[in-house]
Amino acid sequence: MTRRGLILDGGTGRELERIGAPFRQPEWSALALMEAPEFVRTVHDNYIKAGADVITTNSYAVVPFHIGEERFERDGEILAARAGQIARDAADASTERPILVAGSLPPVFGSYQPQLFDADRAQHYLGVLVKGMNSTVDIWLAETQSSLSEARAVFEAIKDTGKPLWISFTLRDDVAPDALPEPQLRSHETVKAAAELVVALGAEAMLFNCSMPEVMEAAIETANATFQSLGADVQVGVYANAFPSQQDDEEANATLTEVRNDLGPDAYGAWAQRWAASGASIIGGCCGIGTDHIHALAGEYRCV
Numbered sequence: 001m002t003r004r005g006l007i008l009d010g011g012t013g014r015e016l017e018r019i020g021a022p023f024r025q026p027e028w029s030a031l032a033l034m035e036a037p038e039f040v041r042t043v044h045d046n047y048i049k050a051g052a053d054v055i056t057t058n059s060y061a062v063v064p065f066h067i068g069e070e071r072f073e074r075d076g077e078i079l080a081a082r083a084g085q086i087a088r089d090a091a092d093a094s095t096e097r098p099i100l101v102a103g104s105l106p107p108v109f110g111s112y113q114p115q116l117f118d119a120d121r122a123q124h125y126l127g128v129l130v131k132g133m134n135s136t137v138d139i140w141l142a143e144t145q146s147s148l149s150e151a152r153a154v155f156e157a158i159k160d161t162g163k164p165l166w167i168s169f170t171l172r173d174d175v176a177p178d179a180l181p182e183p184q185l186r187s188h189e190t191v192k193a194a195a196e197l198v199v200a201l202g203a204e205a206m207l208f209n210c211s212m213p214e215v216m217e218a219a220i221e222t223a224n225a226t227f228q229s230l231g232a233d234v235q236v237g238v239y240a241n242a243f244p245s246q247q248d249d250e251e252a253n254a255t256l257t258e259v260r261n262d263l264g265p266d267a268y269g270a271w272a273q274r275w276a277a278s279g280a281s282i283i284g285g286c287c288g289i290g291t292d293h294i295h296a297l298a299g300e301y302r303c304v
């Protein structure tokens with residue numbers, strides 16, 4: 001790795017399950033936030049100990065898709081505030097190095113579902129999350145964005161907070177990368193168009209997450225080439241998942257997807273090395289990538 005960068009944490013849901021937290025569908029990672037928030041703190045602490053520079057609030061599943069419309073309207077802001085405060089407390093307790101808290105803003109109609117996007121409803125849902133977390137987070141992290149419309153909605157929701165925005169897109173991994181003319185989002189919009197939008201919105205970083213490691217390298221190269229052509233200084237990051245290929249008609253986190261057995265810490269670290277060589281300076285993990293992976297990244301692949 002040739003430039004200074006940051007290590008993100010890994011996936012939250014599977015880590016909660018691994019340490020024995022309450023965990024089931026449809027609530028997913030929100031269940032621990034509701035019933036046993038001490039487990040959420042443990043996950044943050046574990047990732048910090050593993051070497052993460054950035055921890056992400058456990059707010060991804062605090063949406064009607066996971067907790068239901070009625071509960072969201074009643075408790076959404078409270079749960080978002082709880083997620084933000086738990087992460088803030090964990091970050092502030094670190095004595096070894098500064099830890100950033102990223103406020104997770106998910107695709108509010110479900111992962112991999114760009115066809116369900118509704119801009120008006122999205123602003124309401126995102127507004128609840130932003131209001132709950134604004135006082136405790138350092139940056140906003142729009143996660144698993146399947147389309148340009150989803151990313152625009154997040155920008156609208158956070159633009160008056162004065163805090164930096166990182167936008168992370170999920171990529172098509174239903175076909176081999178060389179089968180596409182260029183890297184694409186799950187909406188089939190291009191990564192080039194997404195990078196142009198990132199510049200237009202003034203985001204500080206563009207990332208790719210919740211897709212297979214195999215599709216990340218081409219996206220990094222496309223993003224960096226686009227930024228160079230525009231004269232834009234935008235960091236690029238990656239946090240892949242450990243899922244098999246997800247087809248267009250599948251919903252992430254709709255079921256407990258089996259995790260691949262060929263992406264242990266060493267194998268994932270080899271991918272990270274390739275991403276760094278292609279220009280990624282922010283690297284972590286998504287679903288199925290845990291503390292052992294982050295420890296390996298921090299110990300062997302940190303961009304320092």
